Amino acid sequence: MTDALLTASGVHVAFPGRRGAPPSRAVDGVDLEIGAGEIVALVGESGCGKTTLARTLLGLVRPGAGTVSFAGEPLAYTSRALKAYRRRAQLVLQDPSGSLNPRHTVYEAVAEGLRIHGYAGDERAAVAEALARAGLRPPERFFLRYPHELSGGQRQRVVIAGALVLEPELIVADEPVASLDASVRGEILALLLRLRDELGLSALVVTHDLGLAWNIADRVAVMYLGRVVETGPVESVLTAPRHPYTRALLSVLPESETAPVVLSGEPPDPARVPGGCRFHARCQVLASGEAARVADRCRTEPLPVLRAGGGGRGVACHWATAREDG
Ligand SMILES: Nc1ncnc2c1ncn2[C@@H]1O[C@H](COP(=O)(O)OP(=O)(O)OP(=O)(O)O)[C@@H](O)[C@H]1O
Numbered sequence: 001m002t003d004a005l006l007t008a009s010g011v012h013v014a015f016p017g018r019r020g021a022p023p024s025r026a027v028d029g030v031d032l033e034i035g036a037g038e039i040v041a042l043v044g045e046s047g048c049g050k051t052t053l054a055r056t057l058l059g060l061v062r063p064g065a066g067t068v069s070f071a072g073e074p075l076a077y078t079s080r081a082l083k084a085y086r087r088r089a090q091l092v093l094q095d096p097s098g099s100l101n102p103r104h105t106v107y108e109a110v111a112e113g114l115r116i117h118g119y120a121g122d123e124r125a126a127v128a129e130a131l132a133r134a135g136l137r138p139p140e141r142f143f144l145r146y147p148h149e150l151s152g153g154q155r156q157r158v159v160i161a162g163a164l165v166l167e168p169e170l171i172v173a174d175e176p177v178a179s180l181d182a183s184v185r186g187e188i189l190a191l192l193l194r195l196r197d198e199l200g201l202s203a204l205v206v207t208h209d210l211g212l213a214w215n216i217a218d219r220v221a222v223m224y225l226g227r228v229v230e231t232g233p234v235e236s237v238l239t240a241p242r243h244p245y246t247r248a249l250l251s252v253l254p255e256s257e258t259a260p261v262v263l264s265g266e267p268p269d270p271a272r273v274p275g276g277c278r279f280h281a282r283c284q285v286l287a288s289g290e291a292a293r294v295a296d297r298c299r300t301e302p303l304p305v306l307r308a309g310g311g312g313r314g315v316a317c318h319w320a321t322a323r324e325d326g
């Protein structure tokens with residue numbers, strides 16, 4: 001593992017509950033590292049806290065507890081420090097039509113970040129370079145186009161160019177291909193890989209699709225109800241998943257050779273995090289009796305936060321740990 005570019009440590013984010021309801025513990029104790037030149041996929045089902053964590057890593061949400069550090073320095077939550085941070089860590093949003101102003105040309109969309117940051121160099125050259133890097137060539141041909149004149153894939157490339165123009169070290173892409181056709185998805189993912197290889201760019205790719213993680217990431221973090229429950233190199237986590245939740249997510253991929261696991265129980269609610277293992281009410285391994293040896297612990301003993309760092313594998317599951325310890 002390379003040196004960590006971004007480190008999250010013990011991060012908690014809670015949203016106040018409405019009308020006396022308990023708070024929503026959207027991110028409930030997360031450690032995460034992203035190395036220089038590394039692509040990390042953050043996966044998990046809807047509502048598990050991926051976007052909240054991603055926004056926290058970018059300084060857009062201030063954690064209630066815990067710290068986020070970039071290049072070894074804890075984020076400072078002043079507008080000046082956050083503006084400086086925004087140059088180094090950029091967000092790429094899910095829906096390109098939603099994140100592009102329909103009345104702005106491609107040139108204006110990409111130049112916007114430069115103008116906000118008072119860029120003193122050759123703006124036209126910087127915009128052209130960012131468009132070319134994002135695969136829109138020759139870039140000048142796109143300068144005066146409007147979003148509605150572009151395909152979905154081209155719009156997503158414009159959004160990526162808008163992030164690249166500031167020459168960030170990290171991009172955080174929240175469901176970057178969710179709104180695109182399957183054929184275009186592969187091209188955008190290939191682009192992210194090329195940016196890693198050519199520019200040494202780091203990326204956090206947020207997705208509910210483990211298959212996508214497989215195609216793009218160096219490392220994966222699987223999130224359930226505000227916690228990372230399994231992490232490690234993508235190849236090893238996805239070929240030999242240890243957490244029952246990771247196994248369930250993998251079982252529903254089209255290429256899976258195991259029978260699809262249908263998770264029982266209520267969908268998770270971050271305002272009501274169960275005691276013990278937070279997955280226990282839905283765990284197929286516990287329900288089948290396979291985890292009988294640790295069943296009491298599953299229901300009563302919370303699992304520690306998985307420590308980030310080292311690039312090794314980690315799993316937050318009593319059964320997986322007991323099995324491996326013999
Ligand atoms: N601004 C907010 N106020 C109150 N609750 C919020 C807010 N933002 C998110 N939440 C809650 O926090 C939890 C996590 O939401 P988040 O958007 O981070 O999940 P997600 O994993 O990105 O889901 P999806 O895959 O659907 O995008 C959810 O229960 C959500 O309802």
Ligand code: SF4
Nearest residue numbers: 277283298317318319
């Ligand atoms: S700790 Fe127990 S309930 Fe939780 S995932 Fe592991 S086996 Fe299932």
Ligand SMILES: [Mg+2]
Nearest residue numbers: 050051052174
């Ligand atoms: Mg989200």
